[in-house]
Amino acid sequence: MNVVVVGAGLAGLTAATELVARGAEVTVLEARExxxxxxxxxxxxPGGWVDAGAAYLGERHTALTALLAELDLKTTPATVAGASRFALRDAGATRPGRFPPLSAVALGxxxxxxxEVTRLVxxxxxxxxxxxxxxxxxTAERWAAERLRHPDARLFFSLFLGEMMAADPARVSVLHMAFYLRSGGGIRYLNAFEGGAQEWRIAGGAHQVCxxxxxxLGDRVRLxxxxxxxxxxxxxxxxxxxxxRVRGTHAVVAVPPVLADAIDLRPGPPAPRSTPATGPGCAVKVxxxxxxxxxxxxxxxxxxxxxxxxxxxxxDDSPAGERAGVLTGFVTGAEARRYAALPAPEQRGLAVAQAARxxxxxxxxxxxxxTDWVGEPYSRGCYAALFGPGDWPRLGPGLTAPHGRVHWAGTETSTEFFGLMEGAIRSGHRVAAEITWRETP
Amino acid sequence: MNVDAVSAVFREVLEIPEVTADSDFFVMGGDSLLATRVLSAVARATGVELEFDDLLDAPTPNALSKKIAEAA
Structure with a gap:
């Protein structure tokens, strides 16, 4: 067994590690340096690291927590006590805790x-x-316009989708929204810091896992x-x-769907990995x-x-045990697309001015x-690809179906914890098992 | 909205059967997100729109039922 893995993110490296453990020869080809x-x-x-990309995890992320234990990495609580600031209807409101100054009934x-829609999926x-x-x-936007009447509910809905999925409600289907929220453990788990999907960060940074x-893996990984x-x-x-050229008995493609489609695959796959409706996760992190x-x-x-x-x-994303204080700002959804197009000095000026207000x-x-993930040529979006109207019926059936000797991994192939680090790792385990099973006489 | 009706809302939102008139919503596993769903259920049943702080003040079916009656 000799496997070529395309992409050295969490999915590709998890698969490579597991295949090596099962006796395979592996080469990982990574586009970046x-x-x-x-x-x-x-x-x-010096010594103080922050996450420019994926950062958070919770206790249901069992594949990631197991991997952290194997790699001797520790977690640090992501929650910080204290009051919050809100600039929603009124500028500059300070409130104890994290509850926004909006109608609680509307948010309910x-x-x-x-x-209701999450349970349907x-x-x-x-x-x-x-x-x-x-x-x-x-689209999620039309669904909200039909379903949500209170202006506070509509205002909060687009902020919520931005935070949860880095999605522009105009470009994502309700089916995908409902699936994503369900896949991540439901709205309550995904939304929560303590006891939820943002319980911890990885001490010293999530990049250490890869x-x-x-x-x-040593020189099996080629940058x-x-x-x-x-x-x-x-x-x-x-x-x-x-x-x-690198020759293998099998290949694992562990890159986002739009990038998988950019590879010249021969013979061509029976179905694409993305469509023109498939959007990038729209996140800029400052x-x-x-x-x-x-x-x-x-x-x-x-x-x-x-x-x-x-x-x-x-x-507050200040590195644990270090001196520096770090405020991480999230620019998501349609706002991320606008902001990413601005010249760098203006981006800095707007962010600093808003922090001062x-x-x-x-x-x-x-x-x-x-960090502009939308403009990253070897990610093309973050947190994850967003399936637009028409995408699930076209892309769903082939999500994990191997194309001959080519197998698919990546967080977008995992129906469990889709879009999260956990989904990426689970897809790596799944694809390693697929290939090993095929090779078992 | 009487104590039993409020208890029923707590049970539905918390997805647990063991709610009594003196069960504290936040001790029973309620958080701010679920709190909004209690308040929307109360508003649907009674027309009374309470705020998040009202549930913090009156976190049991007993206390919340009184608060609803006062606000009605």
Whole structure:
């Protein structure tokens, strides 16, 4: 058994590690000059790392927590006590806890409606959901316009979808929204910090998971080698990169769907991995660095939510045990597309000015970092691909179906925890089992 | 809305059967998201629109039932 793995993110490296453990020869071909995919660390002070990409996990993320234990990585609580700032209907409201100054009844109606549609979906095969055609044909924006009457519910809905899925409600189907929320454990689990999907961060940064997996794989991992072609014949698969060819008995494609479709696959697959309706997860992450987490001394958590961008929310992501204070700002959905198109000085100016309005007590940040995932050529979006109207019936049946000797992995192939680190790792395990099983006499 | 009706709402939202008139919503596993769903159910049944802080003040079916009666 000799497997070529395309992509050195969590899915590809998990699959590679497991295949090596089962005796396979493995070559991992990674387009970037780094491993990690949509996990990426930024060193904001010597030894102090923050997550420019995927960051959070909770106790239901069992594959990730098991992997952290194997790699001797620790978690750190993501919650910070204190009051929050809101710029929703009124500018600059301070509230204890995280509850926004909006009508609680309106938010309840929104969550009732989301709960109802989330329960309808068939989580293992969303395209087979009863009523799938109706839910698939409807954008989340139209659904909200029909279903939510209170202006507070509509305002909060688009902020909620931005936070949960980095989605623009106009471009994602209700079926996908309902599936995504269900796949991640339901609206309550996905929304919660304590006891939910944002319980912890990985101490020192999530990028270390892939770095440690890659270190153990050694020279099996080759950087700077984007796979351009994958050609199958009776005896195996040949991957072509700008530097040459690699031959294997099987291949694992562990990249986002739009990038998988960009590989010249021969013979062509029976169905594409994406369609023109498939949108990128729209997330830009900014990090505002302060000499220390100054807001904590003022009784503030660093958490804020704003109706107007670019920073729709901020959260305290200060590296544990270090001096620096870091506020992470999330720019998501349609706002991310607008913001990503601006020149760099304007991006910085807008983010710093908004932080000053939200937290007038703070001095200007001492450093500023911006990560635009939409513009990343080897991610093309983050958190994950967003399935638009028409996508699930076309893409669902082939999500994990091997195409000859070519197998598919990546968080977008996992119906469990789709779009999260956990989904990526589970897809890596699944694909390694698929290939091993085929090779078992 | 009487105590039994409020208890029934708690049971439905918390998805647990063991709610009594003196069960504290937040001790029984309620969080702010589920709290909004209690308040929307109360509004649907009675027309009374309470705020999140009202449930923090009156977190049991007994206390919340009184609060609804006062606000009605």
């Amino acid at each position: 780094r491993v990690g995919g949509r996990t990426h660390g930024l060193e904001v002070e 109606e929104m969550f009732d409606a989301l709960e 068939r989580p293992d095969a969303p395209w087979l959901t009863e009523d799938a055609a109706r839910l698939d044909g409807l 770095e440690r997996l890659a270190a153990a 700077g080698e984007p796979v351009l072609e994958l050609h199958q014949d009776a005896g195996g698969v040949t991957a072509t990169t700008p530097r040459g 990090h505002l660095v302060y000499p220390s987490p100054l807001w904590r001394e003022l009784g503030l958590s660093g958490w804020s939510v704003s109706a107007e961008g670019p920073l729709l929310s901020t959260v 939200l937290f007038p007590e703070l001095p200007p940040p001492i450093a500023f970092h911006l």
